[in-house]
Amino acid sequence: MIDFWLAAGLLLLVALSFLLIPVLRVRRAQLEEDRTALNVALYQERVAELQTEREEGVLNAAQLDTGRAEAARELLADTEGADAPRESRLGKPLPLLAAVLVPLLGLGLYLHFGASDKVELTREFAQAPQSMEEMTLRLERAVAAQPDSAEGLYFLGRTYMAQDRPADAAKIFERTVAVAGRQPELLGQWAQAQYFADGKKWSDKVQALTDEALKLDPKEVTSLGLLGIAAFESERYQDAIDYWGRLLVELPEGDKSRDALQGGITRATEKLQASGGKVVQAPVAKAAALLKVRVDLAPALKAKVQPGDSVFIFARAVSGPPAPLAAKRMTVADLPATVELGDADAMMPQLKLSNFPEVQLVARISRAGQPTAGEWIGRSQPLASSTTAQQQLTIDSPDK
Template sequence: MVGLWTGIALLTLCALGIVLLPLLRARRLQQQEVAEDRDRQNIDIYRERLSELEEEKAQGNLAQPEFDELKLELERSLLQDVGDTEAALRVSKISSMQVITVSVMAVLLVISSLGLYAKLGSAPRLELALERQAQPDPFEGRTPTLEEALSRLEHELEVTPENVEGWYLLATTYMGAGRYDDGIAAFKQVLARLPQDAPQYIGVMGQYAQALYFANGGKMNDAVREQVAATLQRNPGEITALGLLGIDAFEQQRYAEAIDFWSRALAQAEPSAAESLRAGISRAQQELRALGEPVPEVAGIEPAEIRLAVRLAEGLGATLEPDQAVFIFARPVGGRMPLAAVKLKVSDLPLEVVLDDTLAMTPQARLSGVDEVEVGARISLTGTPEPKAGDLFAILSPVSVRGQTQAIDLVIDQVVE
């Protein structure tokens, strides 16, 4: 930044020089012209007076000694008048006022320009870019703490406050850290800067309502209800707002209403949120059963599990060793990464196995996150999960992950080519 301001100062001096130098040059020229005019006038006056004296002498009105004395006085007067700077000084005074006026205007121009640049320019962004260039990794290769990451993000948003994605990230991070009041303030910034016709706007409205709810100790109040109502007015199926209404109804033992709110949210929910909604609906149904009240039926809340009856086709087991690996899995239709998998041995066959979220390979990819899968079983001759020539396998597709009442027969009867 020192280089930036140094450059601005040098350019400002150059601009002032461009304005003032022609003025000063014109001033000197004007002084010179006035002085020359004054000298010419003095010489003309000298010549005129000398001519008059010569005419008086010729007429006999002046004797030679008197003529010589008067001529000498004229010459002395001429020498005094030629080079007289009085007129030039008068011009100098006028020119000084012009210089002062132009200088003041130039300074005001510079000040106003710097003020506008400070308000509308991008000096802060340049400073941030220079910081990033000078230190691309401020944490020097280590994983920053939450407070360090938050501090860095807060600093960047001070410089670039129009960064909507940054404000949203800051808001959700605050919420995850339990800093609900800060989360509320950050969500306000998102809503103030995000266009209301943006697809994400209504979702942020719901998250803002959730922030208000958590900041109030997990209780409904007028502010939360107003924000929930405003959100549902824009989108009656907004998941977060419906979820809050369901929680409030459940806590007040209005279980049927809670089931209704959560069921409406379930119809719009992504897989990651759908499982939590299903769990809430099941819990509310249990409470209604315990009270002996009618229980609303809700489609799609059955547990995500697949029951398989796995066996070898007749005649294929003679060449197999009892301890050879058997991989049983469920994966997305047309996909490769299993959502649930278990490793057994040939000696375990035939058997029934249940695939569910407890057998997930990663928390992010679970059976409950999809509606249909393909299931398979493979006997690995090498003991590795990757298929090799000669392995025996079976595949079924598609298979629903819910609503299954009986085990699906899975017969290993094919050979990997």
């Protein structure tokens, strides 16, 4: 902070110079005025002496005139170059008072509206913390300086969890949700912290948080893991196996937590079998479908379409509802183009590509921008929804 205050002091000196320089100029003008008054007094005294000598007969009239002229020349020589006297309407006290008040007022305004704490935090964050306690202290100060920073709140909550402070973490995650909105990941973190803060006792609050998180995102990993832990602790081993099995599918290969998670599933399976129960395997989810297709325009049609015409590319079930299962939109100017149609592009959640064994690819040009009717169309032969090879689709026929 030393360089900051040095810069502030330099700016303060510049500001004071604008106030004090006029005061110094007035003082110099006053000195000039006093010197001019002294010269005038000396001139008047010299003229009086000449007049006395004339009356005594020492000087004649010509000599008197010559003496007066000489005294006048000396007066002009002494006052030559002096500025005209200036009048100050403000007076001297006001600029001096302002010179004192300006620094005090500036300092007060900076302490009230400034951000010296954030400047100091920025300097501290430029250096790596030496301990977990130092990192926690920095995060706490950052949150105090920026209480609306969702990122700062989130990392502080995670740090509290790493330090086995779940009660503090639960409060911070609650604030994070209030700032960033009810996002599934934040709800899961809040539920986890609240569960451990309550001494690993399941509550209606934790249940509501996990339910909301999984409703927004059925793959939310923290909620799945927490529900598995709670089920295991309450000896609901089949539920624990189901939740942890769903979580295991979401974890990427090579994730260090996969081994621990698989170990938990194994222990839950052993306890379930030891109690006389039978493990019910969850149905294996179908692999998500993803079709890659390159769409082009027949050469004979290039002169008959306009660059701004809409192009709708979609897949529909060969045996099933007529509604498109997945769709993309572009313009003629974008052709040729390669697009991907998958479960993520489903028009409705229950109508996914992977739910139908055979589909047909369709590309339609519509000048009016209507996906159900247009001028030109291209269709593929039926193909399996599990096809991975890139398909070629050419728009070459009138849309009837």
